[in-house]
Amino acid sequence: MAAISREEVAHLARLSRLAVTEEELDTFAGQLDVILQAVAQVGEVAAADIPPTSHSVPLTNIFREDVVTPCLTPQEALSGAPDAEDQRFRVPRILSEDVAS
Amino acid sequence: MSDLTRMTAAEIAALVAGGETSAVEVTRAHLDRIAAVDDRVHAFLHVDTDGALDAARAVDERRAAGEELGPLAGVPVAVKDVLATRGVPTTVGSKILEGWRPPYDATIVQRLREAGTVMLGKTNMDEFAMGSSTEYSAYGPTHNPWDLSRIPGGSGGGSAAALAAYEAPLAIGSDTGGSIRQPGAVTGTVGVKPTYGGTSRYGLVAFSSSLDTPGPCARTVLDAALLHQVIAGHDPRDSTSIPQPVPDVVAAAKLGATGDLTGVRLGIVSEFVGEGAEPGVMAAFREAVDALAKLGAEIVDVSCPTFVHALPAYYLIAPSECSSNLARFDGVRFGLRVGDDGNRSLEEVMSLTREAGFGPEVKRRIMIGTYALSSGYYDAYYGQAQKVRTLITRDFTAAFERVDALISPTTPSVAFPIGARTADPYQMYLADLFTIPTNLYGGPGISVPCGLSEGLPVGLQVMAPTMADDRMYRVAAALESAVGTFTPPAL
Secondary structure, eight states: OOOOOOOHHHHHHHHHOOOOOOHHHHHHHHHHHHHHHGGGGGGGGGOOTTTOSSSSOOOOOOOOOOOOOOOOOOOHHEEEEEEEETEEEEEOOOOOOHHHH | OOOOGSHHHHHHHHHHHTSSHHHHHHHHHHHHHHHHHHHHOOOEEEOOOHHHHHHHHHHHHHHHHHOOOOOOTTTTEEETTTTTTTTTTTOOOGGGGGTOOOOOOOOOHHHHHHOOOOEEEEESSSSOOOOOOTTTTOOOOOOOOTTTTTTOHHHHHHHHHHHHTTSEEEEEEEESSEEEHHHHHHHHOEEOOOTTTTTOTHHHHHHHOOTTHHHHHHHHSHHHHHHOOOHSOTTTTOSOOOOOOOOOHHHHHHHHHTTTTOOOOEEEEESSSSSSSOOHHHHHHHHHHHHHHHHTTTEEEEEOGGGGGGGHHHHHHHHHHHHHHHHEEEEEEEEOOHHHHHHHHSHHHHHHHHHHHOOOOOHHHHHHHHHSSSSTTTTIIIIIIHHHHHHHHHHHHHHHHHEEEEEESSSSSSSTTTTHHHTTTTEEEEETTTTHHHHHOOEEEEEEEEEEETTTEEEEEEEEETTTTTHHHHHHHHHHHHOOOOOOOOO
């Protein structure tokens, strides 16, 4: 049985903000199915009472000295932006028209 | 002067320090070599000719002024395009960052500059460091200098190929699941994944933050150690950076080079010497093990039964972290923006931008990660993978109570032909079978050339406990002293 359907892949693409094509959906559905079936092997490991590891370095609450150091100028920070205005990143509209009106 | 491009970094640094050559002369020799061969190898995405010559001139001026130079001053280095370089294009092998010139340097790049090394340019890589062959670069594949029809490994195939093609004596890579060690193995060069937290991730474009580890690449173990010493050490800008002194890897490499491993206990990982590796790889590995035994090492077999689950656990953990990390590529702050016609919404523009900017492997991993982190699947996939990570760590800890270091072949196969695995993403993943456990555990690993199979290089991997990077350098240098280095056919 397939681990994942074409419809589920389309849903994942939407969640991932990827405007995939119909052709890509066909390819990805098969490939993701192979990958997910393979990685699902982790489920066979008996680990019910094992604590999870999120990170290998046992460091918590890392602080550094609260001293002022040089930082980027607004021009530098905006230098790679696709669009900028008044020292801000300019974005396409974020509200739909019926909400905005 | 004999060919400067054939020298080790240590030799070049000594000549520059002694005034027998200049940093400019060294840099020009390498730029000439790049001009002569890189149209065939394609190790570089960007060659910074002017920046390199400026940096070299600065070293020569400092020397002329009588200033003390660092141990690698005047030595050229190639930097994987995953590290931010101020004013120099940084693409991560992706169209989504095409043309981006970072306004700052990664900590490692800053340390390279302060040490007086000369950055030649940025090397090719699988897009966002996701891949094992450099074929997933948006800018075309890199070719293995040993056989131009074969892959140079990945994701850091550009850095490894630059070394093997004598375009650079030193290079920087990043290793999330094997991206330094596996290219090292298949190009006959030395690749080091330091202890996680031993090298700064500040300015490294994030793929999987709990695994990403920048590290040194070189043609000799001593050169790798010299570069390691320059780039490693605590960085307050990286909250996962370990606030401890760097192990003395240079001293360890020099000790190893004496060829004496008396009193060193090495464990062969039983799970990695079965049918998983090609016969030719196993033959070269077995010969290398015999050589290590002749140097005085005690060799035992060590079973690490959970290592066989490392690959599936990794391909849940790394994509999960990537799906989160790559959310920052939204067409707002840097890089590409597609479809902003004044009518489309932010979300539509974001989706069109990411669709156009990311290649297929990056899309696959973002979607796998999104799936594994979804409510309803989280416990069965991501949560379970994190538990397996604990078990793998326990296997390492138990092994290091019995032995000083673990050894295995670095890769299951020699370099495969370009195009052989791109149609089957999971086959590509298998190239990292032996390197991934170390990333999940967080300890250091090194790949050192140990022989040839079918005329192609085979690497031996040494894995050591966390913050015992010096131990693996000693073993690797000893092996190198016994088997020598390997030179590819002339290009």
